[in-house]
Amino acid sequence: MNKTKTGLVSIVGRPNAGKSTLLNWLLGEKIAIVSHKANATRKRVNAIVMSGNDQIVLVDTPGIHQREKLLNQFMLEEALKAIGDCDLILFLAPITDTTVDYEKFLELSKKPHFLILTKIDEVSNGQILESLSKYQKWSDKYLELIPVSTKRGTTREHILKTIVKYLPVSPHLYSPEDLTTEHLRDIYREFIREAIFEGTSDEIPYESDVVIDKIEETLEENKIDKIYATIIVEKENQKAMLIGKNGSGLQRIGMNAREKIEALLKKQIFLQLFVSVKRGWSKDKKSLEQFGYIW
Ligand SMILES: Nc1nc2c(ncn2[C@@H]2O[C@H](COP(=O)(O)OP(=O)(O)OP(=O)(O)O)[C@@H](O)[C@H]2O)c(=O)[nH]1
Numbered sequence: 536m537n538k539t540k541t542g543l544v545s546i547v548g549r550p551n552a553g554k555s556t557l558l559n560w561l562l563g564e565k566i567a568i569v570s571h572k573a574n575a576t577r578k579r580v581n582a583i584v585m586s587g588n589d590q591i592v593l594v595d596t597p598g599i600h601q602r603e604k605l606l607n608q609f610m611l612e613e614a615l616k617a618i619g620d621c622d623l624i625l626f627l628a629p630i631t632d633t634t635v636d637y638e639k640f641l642e643l644s645k646k647p648h649f650l651i652l653t654k655i656d657e658v659s660n661g662q663i664l665e666s667l668s669k670y671q672k673w674s675d676k677y678l679e680l681i682p683v684s685t686k687r688g689t690t691r692e693h694i695l696k697t698i699v700k701y702l703p704v705s706p707h708l709y710s711p712e713d714l715t716t717e718h719l720r721d722i723y724r725e726f727i728r729e730a731i732f733e734g735t736s737d738e739i740p741y742e743s744d745v746v747i748d749k750i751e752e753t754l755e756e757n758k759i760d761k762i763y764a765t766i767i768v769e770k771e772n773q774k775a776m777l778i779g780k781n782g783s784g785l786q787r788i789g790m791n792a793r794e795k796i797e798a799l800l801k802k803q804i805f806l807q808l809f810v811s812v813k814r815g816w817s818k819d820k821k822s823l824e825q826f827g828y829i830w
């Protein structure tokens with residue numbers, strides 16, 4: 536009998552390590568928020584990746600970090616839950632990092648894991664070898680040590696096959712046709728957040744979030760689906776900065792987000808954004824729960 540392998544594989548590591556980029560790359564489709572600014576991911580995101588008949592359920596997580604704010608505590612707990620609830624961990628560290636984060640991770644979890652060194656396109660071959668040798672002393676701790684670049688060179692299939700080697704024989708958890716367990720509206724929200732990360736500076740990316748108010752779908756020809764969303768910020772001056780002169784800032788964010796959503800849906804959509812102030816939302820449990828950050 537032909538038995539399939541299936542497992543939950545959590546991607547963890549410090550903020551900005553390249554976790555969400557790796558998830559999108561292994562999936563072959565962009566669903567998770569990516570930013571050069573740290574702490575972009577706030578919640579776990581599942582991607583369903585098939586390798587032949589075997590199913591890998593990848594779980595993207597917020598970067599492991601310590602900060603006082605309640606939202607950051609939620610993010611840390613999301614990462615810790617993902618470490619607890621999986622068959623295998625992919626621990627990511629940029630190739631230029633010291634080994635400190637990996638040493639901390641080893642204290643935190645005894646789970647089977649791969650050590651994945653990311654962004655190797657940013658350094659020379661000599662530096663890659665040097666980094667690999669630094670980690671050799673933990674070779675009895677990790678199952679595999681894999682240097683990766685999502686920009687060039689590394690083969691995706693090799694990584695997927697290597698992951699499958701360590702997964703249990705088990706029926707699929709999800710339909711092989713599904714790409715993710717996320718609702719589309721949650722992906723739209725992440726794409727709008729990504730546009731905010733790209734289009735604003737200072738604290739705005741960290742003190743804003745997005746609520747999808749309404750989605751109007753149409754089957755009629757010549758008409759397009761409409762998405763209405765509200766950007767929530769903490770302060771009046773952030774609202775003014777987001778909206779910009781004559782609304783130009785908000786318009787730019789809206790265009791950028793619309794293009795991201797259209798690339799996923801492979802069709803045109805209409806997106807309208809509003810901005811609203813909710814003082815202290817990122818430090819208040821009730822507000823966080825309203826935005827779907829549920830402990
Ligand atoms: N050069 C290079 N840059 C990369 C690579 N992978 C990711 N990056 C960049 O690293 C930055 C962070 O990537 P993310 O995928 O958002 O990192 P993350 O670990 O999910 O970050 P958080 O969600 O904040 O924890 C982005 O600017 C990516 O484009 C890579 O292989 N090579």
Ligand SMILES: [Mg+2]
Pocket residue numbers: 554555556568569575576595596597598
């Ligand atoms: Mg991320």
